[in-house]
Amino acid sequence: MPSTRQLTRFGSAAAVLAGALSLAAPVAAQSPIPSEFGIGSRLAVRFGVALLINLVLGGLLVALAPDYARKTVGAIRDDPGSAFLWGLLVGIAVPIGLVLVALTIIGLLITIPGLLFLAVLGIVGNAVTICWIGALLTGDAVDAAAVGAGAFVLALVAAVPVLGNLATTLVGFFGLGVVGRDLYRSWQG
Template sequence: MSSRSPARPRRHRIVASLLLVPLFAAPAAAQRPFDTGTTVGVEAAVASLVALVVGGGLLAFAPTYTGRTTRRITEDPGETFVYGVGLGVAVVVLVVVLVLTVVGSLLVIPLAVVVAVAGTLGYLAAGRVVTDSRPLVLLVAVFLAVAVAVVPLLGGLLGFVLSSLGMGAAYLDYRDDGASTGDGTPGG
Protein backbone atom coordinates (compact mmCIF):
# COMPACT_ATOMS: atom_id res chain seq x y z
CA MET A 1 0.00 0.00 0.00
CA SER A 2 1.20 3.45 -0.82
CA SER A 3 1.00 6.35 1.61
CA ARG A 4 -0.17 8.70 -1.13
CA SER A 5 -3.40 10.57 -0.76
CA PRO A 6 -6.31 9.65 -3.06
CA ALA A 7 -5.99 13.00 -4.86
CA ARG A 8 -2.43 12.27 -6.04
CA PRO A 9 -3.27 9.68 -8.78
CA ARG A 10 -6.00 11.97 -10.11
CA ARG A 11 -3.51 14.83 -10.17
CA HIS A 12 -1.08 12.72 -12.21
CA ARG A 13 -3.78 11.87 -14.76
CA ILE A 14 -4.71 15.51 -15.15
CA VAL A 15 -1.06 16.57 -15.48
CA ALA A 16 -0.53 13.89 -18.12
CA SER A 17 -3.61 15.12 -19.98
CA LEU A 18 -2.36 18.72 -19.87
CA LEU A 19 1.00 17.64 -21.23
CA LEU A 20 -0.69 16.02 -24.24
CA VAL A 21 -2.23 19.33 -25.37
CA PRO A 22 0.96 20.65 -27.04
CA LEU A 23 1.38 17.38 -28.93
CA PHE A 24 -1.90 18.03 -30.72
CA ALA A 25 -1.64 21.82 -30.94
CA ALA A 26 0.66 22.13 -33.96
CA PRO A 27 -1.04 19.56 -36.21
CA ALA A 28 -4.48 20.87 -35.27
CA ALA A 29 -3.46 24.47 -35.88
CA ALA A 30 -2.04 23.44 -39.25
CA GLN A 31 -5.51 22.24 -40.27
CA ARG A 32 -6.92 25.78 -40.28
CA PRO A 33 -7.85 26.54 -43.90
CA PHE A 34 -6.59 29.74 -45.56
CA ASP A 35 -4.73 30.81 -42.43
CA THR A 36 -1.21 32.15 -42.70
CA GLY A 37 -0.57 31.75 -38.99
CA THR A 38 -0.81 35.47 -38.22
CA THR A 39 -4.36 35.19 -36.88
CA VAL A 40 -3.44 32.23 -34.70
CA GLY A 41 -0.42 34.11 -33.36
CA VAL A 42 -2.51 37.16 -32.51
CA GLU A 43 -5.18 35.02 -30.83
CA ALA A 44 -2.52 33.21 -28.80
CA ALA A 45 -0.86 36.50 -27.78
CA VAL A 46 -4.16 38.05 -26.71
CA ALA A 47 -5.21 34.90 -24.83
CA SER A 48 -1.91 34.71 -22.99
CA LEU A 49 -2.00 38.41 -22.12
CA VAL A 50 -5.57 38.20 -20.79
CA ALA A 51 -4.78 35.08 -18.76
CA LEU A 52 -1.61 36.66 -17.42
CA VAL A 53 -3.23 39.97 -16.44
CA VAL A 54 -6.55 38.65 -15.13
CA GLY A 55 -5.13 35.50 -13.54
CA GLY A 56 -2.19 37.37 -12.08
CA GLY A 57 -4.53 40.03 -10.74
CA LEU A 58 -6.76 37.44 -9.11
CA LEU A 59 -3.80 35.68 -7.52
CA ALA A 60 -2.19 38.92 -6.35
CA PHE A 61 -5.17 41.00 -5.24
CA ALA A 62 -7.76 38.37 -4.26
CA PRO A 63 -5.80 35.31 -3.13
CA THR A 64 -8.39 34.17 -0.57
CA TYR A 65 -11.26 34.41 -3.04
CA THR A 66 -9.20 32.77 -5.78
CA GLY A 67 -8.12 29.95 -3.49
CA ARG A 68 -11.67 29.38 -2.27
CA THR A 69 -13.24 29.30 -5.73
CA THR A 70 -10.53 27.21 -7.36
CA ARG A 71 -10.73 24.74 -4.47
CA ARG A 72 -14.48 24.50 -5.08
CA ILE A 73 -13.81 23.62 -8.72
CA THR A 74 -11.31 20.89 -7.87
CA GLU A 75 -13.49 19.44 -5.09
CA ASP A 76 -16.82 19.48 -6.95
CA PRO A 77 -16.28 19.97 -10.69
CA GLY A 78 -19.68 18.54 -11.64
CA GLU A 79 -21.74 21.06 -9.70
CA THR A 80 -19.59 24.01 -10.74
CA PHE A 81 -19.74 22.95 -14.40
CA VAL A 82 -23.54 22.57 -14.41
CA TYR A 83 -24.02 25.97 -12.78
CA GLY A 84 -21.45 27.49 -15.13
CA VAL A 85 -23.18 26.19 -18.25
CA GLY A 86 -26.54 27.43 -16.96
CA LEU A 87 -25.03 30.80 -16.17
CA GLY A 88 -23.39 30.92 -19.59
CA VAL A 89 -26.74 30.38 -21.30
CA ALA A 90 -28.29 33.08 -19.11
CA VAL A 91 -25.48 35.50 -20.01
CA VAL A 92 -26.00 34.89 -23.73
CA VAL A 93 -29.72 35.57 -23.39
CA LEU A 94 -29.01 38.66 -21.29
CA VAL A 95 -26.53 40.00 -23.86
CA VAL A 96 -29.09 39.57 -26.64
CA VAL A 97 -31.69 41.47 -24.60
CA LEU A 98 -29.20 44.18 -23.63
CA VAL A 99 -28.01 44.73 -27.21
CA LEU A 100 -31.60 45.43 -28.27
CA THR A 101 -31.65 48.57 -26.13
CA VAL A 102 -29.31 51.57 -26.30
CA VAL A 103 -28.76 51.79 -22.53
CA GLY A 104 -28.39 48.02 -22.26
CA SER A 105 -25.65 48.06 -24.92
CA LEU A 106 -23.49 50.03 -22.50
CA LEU A 107 -23.79 47.22 -19.93
CA VAL A 108 -22.44 44.55 -22.27
CA ILE A 109 -18.80 45.60 -21.81
CA PRO A 110 -18.81 45.44 -17.98
CA LEU A 111 -20.68 42.14 -18.23
CA ALA A 112 -17.98 40.80 -20.58
CA VAL A 113 -15.28 41.83 -18.09
CA VAL A 114 -17.08 40.04 -15.25
CA VAL A 115 -17.47 36.90 -17.39
CA ALA A 116 -13.78 37.03 -18.39
CA VAL A 117 -12.66 37.34 -14.76
CA ALA A 118 -14.97 34.55 -13.61
CA GLY A 119 -13.97 32.33 -16.54
CA THR A 120 -10.30 32.74 -15.69
CA LEU A 121 -10.93 30.97 -12.37
CA GLY A 122 -11.33 27.71 -14.30
CA TYR A 123 -7.89 28.11 -15.85
CA LEU A 124 -6.39 28.87 -12.45
CA ALA A 125 -8.12 25.81 -10.98
CA ALA A 126 -6.43 23.65 -13.62
CA GLY A 127 -3.14 25.18 -12.51
CA ARG A 128 -3.93 24.38 -8.88
CA VAL A 129 -4.43 20.75 -9.81
CA VAL A 130 -0.84 20.68 -11.03
CA THR A 131 0.81 22.72 -8.27
CA ASP A 132 0.14 24.98 -5.30
CA SER A 133 2.83 27.48 -6.32
CA ARG A 134 1.12 30.69 -7.47
CA PRO A 135 3.62 31.49 -10.25
CA LEU A 136 3.32 27.96 -11.63
CA VAL A 137 -0.49 28.06 -11.32
CA LEU A 138 -0.42 31.23 -13.42
CA LEU A 139 1.98 29.64 -15.91
CA VAL A 140 -0.35 26.65 -16.39
CA ALA A 141 -3.32 29.02 -16.81
CA VAL A 142 -1.47 31.01 -19.49
CA PHE A 143 -0.38 27.80 -21.22
CA LEU A 144 -3.99 26.55 -21.31
CA ALA A 145 -5.23 29.90 -22.62
CA VAL A 146 -2.74 29.66 -25.49
CA ALA A 147 -3.77 26.05 -26.17
CA VAL A 148 -7.42 27.14 -26.31
CA ALA A 149 -6.53 29.86 -28.83
CA VAL A 150 -4.32 27.66 -31.00
CA VAL A 151 -6.18 24.33 -31.17
CA PRO A 152 -9.30 24.72 -33.33
CA LEU A 153 -11.90 22.26 -32.05
CA LEU A 154 -10.49 20.70 -28.91
CA GLY A 155 -9.18 24.07 -27.76
CA GLY A 156 -12.63 25.60 -27.96
CA LEU A 157 -14.08 22.67 -26.04
CA LEU A 158 -11.38 22.98 -23.38
CA GLY A 159 -12.01 26.72 -23.12
CA PHE A 160 -15.76 26.15 -22.77
CA VAL A 161 -15.25 23.62 -19.97
CA LEU A 162 -12.69 25.71 -18.06
CA SER A 163 -14.69 28.93 -18.40
CA SER A 164 -17.90 27.18 -17.35
CA LEU A 165 -16.14 25.78 -14.29
CA GLY A 166 -14.89 29.24 -13.40
CA MET A 167 -18.26 30.95 -13.87
CA GLY A 168 -20.01 28.22 -11.89
CA ALA A 169 -17.54 28.53 -9.02
CA ALA A 170 -17.89 32.33 -8.98
CA TYR A 171 -21.67 32.04 -8.89
CA LEU A 172 -21.67 29.39 -6.16
CA ASP A 173 -19.27 31.47 -4.09
CA TYR A 174 -21.54 34.50 -4.51
CA ARG A 175 -24.61 32.41 -3.68
CA ASP A 176 -22.97 31.05 -0.55
CA ASP A 177 -21.86 34.60 0.32
CA GLY A 178 -18.20 33.73 0.27
CA ALA A 179 -18.50 30.90 2.77
CA SER A 180 -15.37 28.81 2.87
CA THR A 181 -15.43 25.32 1.35
CA GLY A 182 -13.50 22.22 2.27
CA ASP A 183 -11.58 22.35 5.49
CA GLY A 184 -12.71 25.88 6.41
CA THR A 185 -9.38 27.60 5.89
CA PRO A 186 -9.07 30.50 3.46
CA GLY A 187 -7.42 29.58 0.19
CA GLY A 188 -4.48 31.13 -1.53
Protein backbone atom coordinates in the same frame (compact mmCIF):
# COMPACT_ATOMS: atom_id res chain seq x y z
CA MET B 1 7.59 5.64 -4.83
CA PRO B 2 5.08 8.41 -5.67
CA SER B 3 2.05 8.83 -3.43
CA THR B 4 -1.52 8.46 -4.65
CA ARG B 5 -1.94 12.22 -4.49
CA GLN B 6 1.11 12.78 -6.71
CA LEU B 7 -0.14 10.19 -9.19
CA THR B 8 -3.57 11.84 -9.27
CA ARG B 9 -1.97 15.26 -9.82
CA PHE B 10 0.24 13.81 -12.58
CA GLY B 11 -2.79 12.13 -14.18
CA SER B 12 -4.75 15.39 -14.14
CA ALA B 13 -1.84 17.29 -15.62
CA ALA B 14 -1.35 14.63 -18.28
CA ALA B 15 -5.04 14.76 -19.19
CA VAL B 16 -4.96 18.55 -19.59
CA LEU B 17 -1.79 18.40 -21.66
CA ALA B 18 -3.14 15.55 -23.82
CA GLY B 19 -6.32 17.54 -24.44
CA ALA B 20 -4.32 20.58 -25.46
CA LEU B 21 -2.05 18.57 -27.75
CA SER B 22 -4.99 16.73 -29.33
CA LEU B 23 -6.13 20.04 -30.76
CA ALA B 24 -2.94 20.33 -32.80
CA ALA B 25 -4.17 17.89 -35.47
CA PRO B 26 -7.03 20.10 -36.70
CA VAL B 27 -4.61 23.01 -36.98
CA ALA B 28 -2.13 20.96 -38.98
CA ALA B 29 -4.91 19.75 -41.29
CA GLN B 30 -6.08 23.25 -42.19
CA SER B 31 -4.87 24.75 -45.39
CA PRO B 32 -3.11 28.07 -44.95
CA ILE B 33 -5.07 31.14 -45.96
CA PRO B 34 -3.03 33.23 -48.36
CA SER B 35 -1.97 36.47 -46.74
CA GLU B 36 1.15 38.45 -46.05
CA PHE B 37 1.67 36.48 -42.84
CA GLY B 38 1.87 32.70 -42.76
CA ILE B 39 -0.34 30.57 -40.57
CA GLY B 40 2.54 30.04 -38.17
CA SER B 41 2.86 33.76 -37.57
CA ARG B 42 -0.85 34.13 -36.95
CA LEU B 43 -0.88 31.21 -34.53
CA ALA B 44 2.13 32.66 -32.70
CA VAL B 45 0.37 36.01 -32.36
CA ARG B 46 -2.81 34.32 -31.09
CA PHE B 47 -0.75 32.36 -28.58
CA GLY B 48 1.21 35.41 -27.44
CA VAL B 49 -1.86 37.59 -26.97
CA ALA B 50 -3.76 34.84 -25.14
CA LEU B 51 -0.74 34.15 -22.90
CA LEU B 52 -0.37 37.81 -22.00
CA ILE B 53 -4.07 38.23 -21.21
CA ASN B 54 -4.14 35.01 -19.18
CA LEU B 55 -1.05 35.99 -17.21
CA VAL B 56 -2.53 39.39 -16.39
CA LEU B 57 -5.94 38.00 -15.37
CA GLY B 58 -4.59 35.15 -13.28
CA GLY B 59 -1.83 37.28 -11.80
CA LEU B 60 -4.26 40.00 -10.75
CA LEU B 61 -6.56 37.47 -9.10
CA VAL B 62 -3.73 35.87 -7.13
CA ALA B 63 -2.18 39.24 -6.24
CA LEU B 64 -5.38 41.05 -5.26
CA ALA B 65 -7.50 38.23 -3.81
CA PRO B 66 -5.36 35.18 -2.96
CA ASP B 67 -7.86 33.79 -0.44
CA TYR B 68 -10.70 34.07 -2.95
CA ALA B 69 -8.55 32.38 -5.60
CA ARG B 70 -7.77 29.46 -3.25
CA LYS B 71 -11.41 29.19 -2.19
CA THR B 72 -12.80 29.12 -5.73
CA VAL B 73 -10.16 26.72 -7.03
CA GLY B 74 -10.96 24.45 -4.09
CA ALA B 75 -14.67 24.68 -4.90
CA ILE B 76 -14.06 23.57 -8.48
CA ARG B 77 -11.80 20.76 -7.27
CA ASP B 78 -14.43 19.58 -4.75
CA ASP B 79 -17.43 19.65 -7.10
CA PRO B 80 -16.53 20.19 -10.78
CA GLY B 81 -19.91 18.99 -12.07
CA SER B 82 -21.83 21.58 -10.09
CA ALA B 83 -19.37 24.29 -11.11
CA PHE B 84 -19.83 23.43 -14.79
CA LEU B 85 -23.63 23.37 -14.54
CA TRP B 86 -23.65 26.73 -12.77
CA GLY B 87 -21.35 27.99 -15.53
CA LEU B 88 -23.85 26.92 -18.17
CA LEU B 89 -26.62 28.65 -16.25
CA VAL B 90 -24.69 31.90 -15.77
CA GLY B 91 -23.02 31.87 -19.20
CA ILE B 92 -25.95 30.81 -21.37
CA ALA B 93 -29.32 30.93 -19.60
CA VAL B 94 -28.91 34.30 -17.87
CA PRO B 95 -27.87 36.17 -21.06
CA ILE B 96 -30.79 34.63 -22.95
CA GLY B 97 -33.13 35.72 -20.17
CA LEU B 98 -31.69 39.23 -20.22
CA VAL B 99 -32.16 39.49 -23.98
CA LEU B 100 -35.77 38.36 -23.64
CA VAL B 101 -36.33 41.01 -20.96
CA ALA B 102 -34.85 43.59 -23.34
CA LEU B 103 -37.83 43.20 -25.67
CA THR B 104 -39.57 45.84 -23.60
CA ILE B 105 -38.30 49.42 -23.30
CA ILE B 106 -38.08 49.19 -19.51
CA GLY B 107 -36.30 45.86 -19.86
CA LEU B 108 -33.38 47.64 -21.52
CA LEU B 109 -32.71 49.36 -18.20
CA ILE B 110 -32.13 45.92 -16.71
CA THR B 111 -30.49 44.22 -19.68
CA ILE B 112 -27.66 46.64 -20.43
CA PRO B 113 -26.24 46.78 -16.88
CA GLY B 114 -26.93 43.05 -16.53
CA LEU B 115 -24.87 42.18 -19.59
CA LEU B 116 -22.05 44.47 -18.44
CA PHE B 117 -22.12 42.77 -15.04
CA LEU B 118 -21.99 39.35 -16.74
CA ALA B 119 -18.92 40.50 -18.68
CA VAL B 120 -17.18 41.32 -15.40
CA LEU B 121 -18.23 37.93 -13.99
CA GLY B 122 -16.78 36.30 -17.11
CA ILE B 123 -13.43 38.03 -16.62
CA VAL B 124 -13.24 36.94 -12.98
CA GLY B 125 -14.38 33.44 -13.98
CA ASN B 126 -11.60 33.22 -16.58
CA ALA B 127 -9.05 34.24 -13.96
CA VAL B 128 -10.35 31.50 -11.65
CA THR B 129 -10.16 28.98 -14.50
CA ILE B 130 -6.54 29.95 -15.20
CA CYS B 131 -5.65 29.39 -11.54
CA TRP B 132 -7.57 26.09 -11.44
CA ILE B 133 -5.83 24.66 -14.52
CA GLY B 134 -2.49 25.81 -13.14
CA ALA B 135 -3.20 24.25 -9.74
CA LEU B 136 -4.01 20.97 -11.49
CA LEU B 137 -0.66 21.08 -13.25
CA THR B 138 1.62 22.32 -10.46
CA GLY B 139 -0.05 21.02 -7.32
CA ASP B 140 -2.61 22.30 -4.89
CA ALA B 141 -1.02 25.71 -4.38
CA VAL B 142 -2.58 28.70 -6.11
CA ASP B 143 0.49 30.85 -6.70
CA ALA B 144 2.53 32.46 -9.47
CA ALA B 145 3.69 29.07 -10.78
CA ALA B 146 0.10 27.89 -11.06
CA VAL B 147 -0.86 31.09 -12.88
CA GLY B 148 2.03 30.65 -15.31
CA ALA B 149 1.20 27.01 -16.02
CA GLY B 150 -2.52 27.66 -16.40
CA ALA B 151 -1.93 30.69 -18.60
CA PHE B 152 0.45 28.74 -20.83
CA VAL B 153 -1.88 25.75 -21.32
CA LEU B 154 -4.96 27.88 -21.95
CA ALA B 155 -3.01 30.09 -24.37
CA LEU B 156 -1.83 26.97 -26.19
CA VAL B 157 -5.43 25.81 -26.53
CA ALA B 158 -6.67 29.31 -27.47
CA ALA B 159 -4.15 29.49 -30.31
CA VAL B 160 -6.03 26.74 -32.15
CA PRO B 161 -8.44 28.40 -34.61
CA VAL B 162 -12.16 27.79 -33.98
CA LEU B 163 -11.77 24.72 -31.77
CA GLY B 164 -9.54 26.59 -29.35
CA ASN B 165 -12.23 29.20 -28.73
CA LEU B 166 -14.79 26.47 -28.12
CA ALA B 167 -12.49 24.57 -25.77
CA THR B 168 -11.53 27.64 -23.73
CA THR B 169 -15.20 28.64 -23.48
CA LEU B 170 -16.19 25.20 -22.21
CA VAL B 171 -13.33 25.12 -19.69
CA GLY B 172 -14.16 28.69 -18.68
CA PHE B 173 -17.64 27.58 -17.58
CA PHE B 174 -16.03 25.97 -14.51
CA GLY B 175 -14.65 29.26 -13.20
CA LEU B 176 -17.71 31.27 -14.25
CA GLY B 177 -19.94 28.76 -12.49
CA VAL B 178 -18.12 29.01 -9.18
CA VAL B 179 -18.08 32.81 -9.31
CA GLY B 180 -21.77 32.96 -10.23
CA ARG B 181 -22.76 30.41 -7.57
CA ASP B 182 -20.82 32.30 -4.88
CA LEU B 183 -22.50 35.55 -5.90
CA TYR B 184 -25.94 33.96 -5.87
CA ARG B 185 -25.36 32.43 -2.44
CA SER B 186 -24.13 35.75 -1.06
CA TRP B 187 -27.35 37.42 -2.26
CA GLN B 188 -29.44 34.67 -0.66
CA GLY B 189 -28.10 35.70 2.73
